[in-house]
């Protein structure tokens with residue numbers, strides 16, 4: 001029943017009369033380049049010949065392209081683990097471009113949202129697949145009725161065993177040390193709270209922020225576009241629940257790294273930073289709030305170092321799963337926006353463009369505003385995604401895209417490791433041996449199982465995969481009022497010496513069991529659904 005992806009992970013289990021798990025390949029499948037015209041509108045051009053990434057229109061120093069080509073190749077290849085020394089042989093290459101290295105594979109660039117015209121960008125199962133599933137189920141039932149299969153198969157026992165074997169098998173493809181990368185899979189945005197987000201630090205030096213060992217999502221866009229507010233909104237599920245994501249002019253003048261922590265059973269209690277075994281909560285997704293570009297008030301030097309920090313992060317951060325480019329929904333995209341889009345594209349960073357402050361648009365302005373951004377940036381249908389850091393519009397969709405992108409990035413890294421293109425590096429988090437018992441996770445998951453039963457009782461079309469059942473959760477996305485801004489005062493306080501996460505993984509010793517239980521539950525749910533279809537005479 002469960003299908004494994006080409007890279008071995010058990011993938012999306014999409015329900016809606018869907019009996020078979022489908023690979024969730026959204027980001028790679030949706031690969032699309034921005035239209036050529038849009039790219040060429042970016043000052044400096046697509047290939048970065050004349051532009052630094054965050055400085056649209058600025059001329060690049062010649063020496064960077066000619067005298068030391070290898071320097072930039074090294075930079076650009078970090079993300080893709082490319083050690084080729086052919087740098088400089090080809091002309092017109094972006095110093096940040098991984099795409100121009102011929103001999104090494106690179107992650108496919110994706111602009112999310114291309115999958116289905118008019119439909120959500122994450123739609124993964126077409127009508128044909130659904131029909132096929134229904135046909136398969138039909139055949140299975142006929143076989144049961146005609147006595148061709150054993151009662152145990154009819155009761156789903158064999159299916160369950162196969163499912164378990166599939167899940168277990170694909171889990172085994174991951175080394176225990178890699179499993180920490182999958183922690184986000186159990187994350188449920190429906191119950192996230194601001195206390196789950198912690199600042200790791202602000203970085204403006206030559207080094208990259210410390211690795212959290214988990215996939216990361218970067219927010220970038222013009223200054224004041226709403227990056228921090230949106231990040232806030234992602235983790236603030238109720239009115240007044242605001243994370244400490246900074247806002248003072250130029251506050252985001254460094255790469256501010258946040259960690260979303262694993263969720264504990266008793267939500268909303270700050271003391272739950274500690275697990276029952278005394279260890280600290282581990283991160284499951286990293287969020288980088290990148291410096292806003294186009295911020296006129298910064299001095300030239302500061303601006304340059306800020307841009308360099310962002311550029312370094314984007315070009316080298318191997319765990320970067322998704323870039324979220326924010327544009328103000330009321331404005332026409334400018335050269336900066338296009339240059340950043342082109343640079344991200346060139347670096348092979350999967351990308352979603354979101355139009356912020358959608359609450360400020362009147363209903364009759366929405367369509368035109370979105371079309372203006374789409375045309376201005378050469379985006380595919382379905383983009384930009386409309387979001388509001390005030391009302392929470394688009395936040396659910398963004399979460400889904402983020403989680404999908406995390407999955408894809410983990411798979412890419414895993415493949416790279418398996419093929420010897422990557423040594424694992426910082427994503428290989430050391431597993432704490434004391435966690436072997438898995439008691440903590442038994443405890444956590446006991447409660448979740450019940451929640452799931454409730455969620456899937458209804459007859460609505462449910463589309464979920466790998467625990468993305470939050471799509472249905474009613475508690476999610478409560479409309480909240482605007483954040484006051486007071487909390488920004490404490491933005492930098494006390495965070496300087498933060499060092500909780502880097503070597504604090506806990507692995508998923510019990511993950512096999514949890515996943516097979518989860519899959520078994522889904523199977524049960526599918527059977528109920530199939531029964532209902534049969535009752536209605538649909539199969």
Ligand SMILES: Nc1nc2c(ncn2[C@@H]2O[C@H](COP(=O)(O)OP(=O)(O)OP(=O)(O)O)[C@@H](O)[C@H]2O)c(=O)[nH]1
Nearest residue numbers: 223224225226227228229247252292357388389390
């Ligand atoms: N109405 C409305 N206002 C918003 C929204 N998002 C942000 N704002 C406001 O826009 C201003 C800038 O928001 P920030 O989130 O600080 O923007 P930023 O992109 O992080 O800015 P920098 O860190 O300076 O780059 C603040 O006054 C926010 O309250 C939104 O969705 N709707």
Ligand SMILES: [Mg+2]
Nearest residue numbers: 227228246252
């Ligand atoms: Mg900010």
